[in-house]
Amino acid sequence: MASGAPQESHQRAGGxxxxxxxxxxxxxxxxxxxxPESPVPWTAPGVALSREEVPGELTELVRRFLESRSAPPVLAAALAHAAVSLVLQTDLSEFSKPPGHEEEEEEDDKDPVTCLDARALARILFTQLWDVCSRWQEHASPTAGTPQRQWLVSAHAIRNTRRKMEDRHxxxxxFxxxxxxxxxxxxxxxxxxxxHGGVDAAQFAATHVHANAARQPQLSxxxxxxLREAFRLTDEMFLRKAKRERxxxxxxxxxxxxxxxxxxxxxxxxxxxxxxxxxxAVKLMEPHRPERQDERERIEALGGFVSYVDxxxxxxxxxxxxxIGDVLQKPYVSGEADAASRELTGCEDYLLLACDGFFDFVPAQExxxxxxxxxxxxxGCGLHVAEELVATAREQGSRDNITVLVVFLRDPRDLLEGRLQGAGDSPVAPSQPEALVAPRS
Structure with a gap:
């Protein structure tokens, strides 16, 4: 069954x-x-949170809640930021949670993690959201800084034949x-x-990578x-969580x-x-697989090995x-990301992001x-394009979870009009090094 319905998002300023x-x-x-005893309309993100997890987890909690109520996207983002900022301005030590046996057994931790009560934080977050909404209603506060361009996004994800859905998008x-x-x-x-091996790492990354990126001084x-630093920090954060929660x-x-x-x-x-x-299709990246010569050499230099088992x-x-994660395979499985940059000239059609459940069965040239x-x-309607791409991967033999996200950089009606004279598949264009910042390991 689908875990995310196809969506077409035209970003507009919230009037x-x-x-x-x-x-x-x-x-x-x-x-x-x-x-103090009345229920709040959302489920707390777990039982306990480390201090470093609080900004990302609370932002995701309130953002998802407002999205479920069909809040205008810009308004939802501004409300989430305002409410979370108020929580972070309070003395979080009052939410400290006594360590459980898991924390006590981590004898090699020189700096034990102080965990906070997630349920109490979820409650105060809703109180702050209510306060912000009340003040904004009274003073008719407009949403600040609306995006300058519109976006059309189609996203679709299915569990497929796997027992669990472990993808997130x-x-x-x-932003x-x-x-x-x-x-x-x-x-x-x-x-x-x-x-892989559970959904915890994917859910954690989907919550924290962008939050960590937004807080980086070098973002501008x-x-x-x-982005590379955000991946590294997220990996370190999740490894600490993985050790605490096994x-x-x-x-x-x-x-x-x-x-x-x-x-x-x-x-x-x-x-x-x-x-x-x-x-x-322009190639922007090279996947990290053990058979890559540089990856094999890195793994073997650390004392690991690469072998063929199917x-x-x-x-x-x-x-x-x-x-990110895989605590038992660190450092052989690295948490260091690669990154690349490319100037957009206005002639780009769309981006397509997907997991290996798609790309292993639908080559880029198709x-x-x-x-x-x-x-x-x-x-010319792009509403269901991700859904059709997912279906194609499944028809061509994929049994894995499949997630596809298509971001149109031009109006798809313009793309259709521009191709009427030339149908058929287009070959994959080679990478253009002069337009890319070389990936860094």
Whole structure:
């Protein structure tokens, strides 16, 4: 079954009337802040959170809640930022949670982690959200800093024949508003995470990579570097969580951050992103697999090995050589991401981010033809293009979880009109080193 319905998102500025309509409806449903014993309309993110996890987890909690209530995206992002900021300004020590036996057994930890009560934090977060909504309704506060461009996004994900759905994907069209960034540069963020050994690592990455990136001082000067650092920090955070909670899962991941007219991508493992430009798929990255010569040499230099067990695997276990998590395979499975950047000229068609459940069964050279044929049948509507791509991967033999996210960089109707004279699949264009920042390991 689908874990994420296809969605077509036209990002618009949230006008005052639209803002007030939402705030009126919210305050009708919640006429007063919750009392000490009254329930709150969401589930806390676990039992305990470390201090470093609080910003990302609370942001994700309130963002998802507002999304479920169909809040205008820009308004939802601004409300989430305002509410979380108020929580972070309080003395969080009052939410400290006594250590459990797991923490007490970590004898080799020189600096034991102070965990906070997630349920208490979830309660105060809703109180702060209610306060913000009440004040904004009273003063008709407009949403600050709306994005300058519209986005069309189609996303679809299925569990397929696997027992569990371990993929996660993220689409943040109002990135600046979500994190209170006030400069004049538009930013939008998209990501796909493919978990293995459980969903915990993928869910953690889908919550924290973008939150960590937003807090990097170099975000405005070196966005690709900020993404790489965000992956590294997220891996370190999850490893600490994994040790506390005895988790062994891991996740590959790929993300794209569009900053003004520049595309920045970062990745770990074999989830991939391609850029389609004038009908040709442009290769932006090389997946991290154990059979890559440089990856094999890195693993062997650390004392590990690469062997063939139905496919090439690290220490006979994992088929990817870089990932967030996988605590039992560190450092052989690295948490260091690669990154690349590319200037966008305006002639780009779309981005496609997907997990290996898609790319192992649908080669990049087939993507452009599939998308073009879909747009032709749908008269230029891109609403269900990700759904059709997922179905194609399944028809061609994929049994894995499948996630596809398509970000149109031009109106798909324009793409259709521009291709009417030339049908058929387009070959994959070679990488263009002069347009890319070389990946760094």
């Amino acid at each position: 005052t009337e639209e803002t007030l309509d939402f705030l009126d409806a919210f305050l009708r449903d919640f006429p007063a802040p919750p009392g 993220v689409s943040l069209l109002a 600046n508003q979500l994190f209170g960034l006030t400069d004049a540069t538009d930013r939008a963020y998209f990501a796909v995470f493919d978990g 000067t070196d966005p690709a570097g900020a 988790l062994q899962s891991g996740t590959t991941g790929v993300c794209a951050l569009i900053v003004g007219s520049t595309l920045h991508v970062a990745w770990l493992g074999d989830s991939q992103v391609i850029l389609v430009q004038q009908g040709q 496919c090439w695997r690290v220490n006979g276990t994992l088929a990817v050589s870089r990932a 993507v452009t033809g599939l998308v073009q044929n879909h747009l032709a049948r749908q008269q």
